Amino acid sequence: MNKIVSIICGIIFGIGLVISEMINPEKVLGFLNIFSEWDPSLAFVMIGALIVSTPLFHMFKKMDKPLLCSNFLISNVKEIDKRLIIGSMLFGAGWGLVGLCPGPAITSLALFNISSIAFVFWMFIGFYIASKFNA
Amino acid sequence: MNIINFTPISALTGGLLIGVSVILFFILNGRMIGISGIASNALTSKDKRIENLLFLFGLTLGPLICRFLLDQEVKISISNSLPLLTIGGVLVGLGTRLSSGCTSGHGISGISRFSLRSIIATITFMTVGIITVLITNIL
Incomplete structure (x- = not known):
């Protein structure tokens, strides 16, 4: 069942990314x-997502366990450290350079756009490099 | 500042669907969606690999369903050269894993949980993104 949920949630998320463009x-x-010709749409995407997920998260987090598996797996890291800040800065630079973040990049693979395929390839190289920092 | 190309209704509609996906995954599978985490774990970790790969596969079905079932046009335009795509891709992959989250993981899932870490991460990557666009406009 968890596998079916995964694919369905992926589909809904992917449709959301397409409809919101x-x-x-x-x-x-x-x-x-923001300083010259601004398109505020992305802010409305975040507002749309947050007005659903925020109240429902706080309502359902009190459940003993998720409906279809044995326990919740939610990050409990609280530290504001160099890794968080430097990582976010690097991500922001790459995001501002191309305009792709992981969700839209992977979703756009379906369109067989050579640029987005190249971007996703190098993004996975970036994931791999980061995994070596953890070791 | 001029406002152009603003599409509030489709943005809000798409956002609501993303929120529904996040909350269903939380209630049923017990995890908060972060796509950089799901994608990098699919690459580097055996834990829940099939679930992660199926989620990513579902994402790629989104545009196909929109195009063939909902008859919606799906267009993207990327103007960067290959070296820029390479730099951008590595920065996004490396940066999201160092900070443990991207636009979805910090920007939506983390902010929903009122995580201070995620709020700081989101402000940081948005600010740097805005500065990067400002610089590329000048160059």
């Missing part, structure tokens, strides 16, 4: 272009 880097770069 966040799959298109031009739209994302338009949001980051």
Whole structure:
């Protein structure tokens, strides 16, 4: 059942990225272009997601366990450290350069766009490099 | 500042669907969605690998369903050269794993939980993203 939930949640998320046009880097770069020609759409995507997920998360987090598995797996890290800040800065730079973040990048693989395929390849190289920092 | 290309209704609708996906995954599978985490774990960890890969596969079905079932046009435009895509890709992969989250993991899931870490991460990557666009506009 968890596997079916995974694929269905992936589909709903992917449709959300297409309908909101966040799959298109031009739209994302338009949001980051706040000082000249600004497209505020991305803020509305976040508002839309948060008005659903925030109240329901706080309502359901009191459950003993999830409906279809034995326990919740939620991060309890609280530390604000160098890794968090430097990582977020590197991510912001790459995001501002191309306009793709992991969700839209992977979703756009379905379109067989050579640029997005190249981006995803190098993003996975980045994941791999980061996994070596943990060792 | 001029406001252009603003599409509030489709943005809000897409956002609501993303929120529904996040909350269903939480209530049923017990995890908060972060796509950089799901993707990098699918690469580097055996734990829940099938679940993670199926989620990513589901993502790629999104555009196909929109195109063939909902008859919605799906277009993307990427103007970067290959060296820039390489730099951007590595920065996004490395940065999201060092900070343990991306736009979904920190920006949506983390903020929903009122995680201070995620709020700081989101402000940081958005600010740096805005500065990066500002610089590329000048160059």
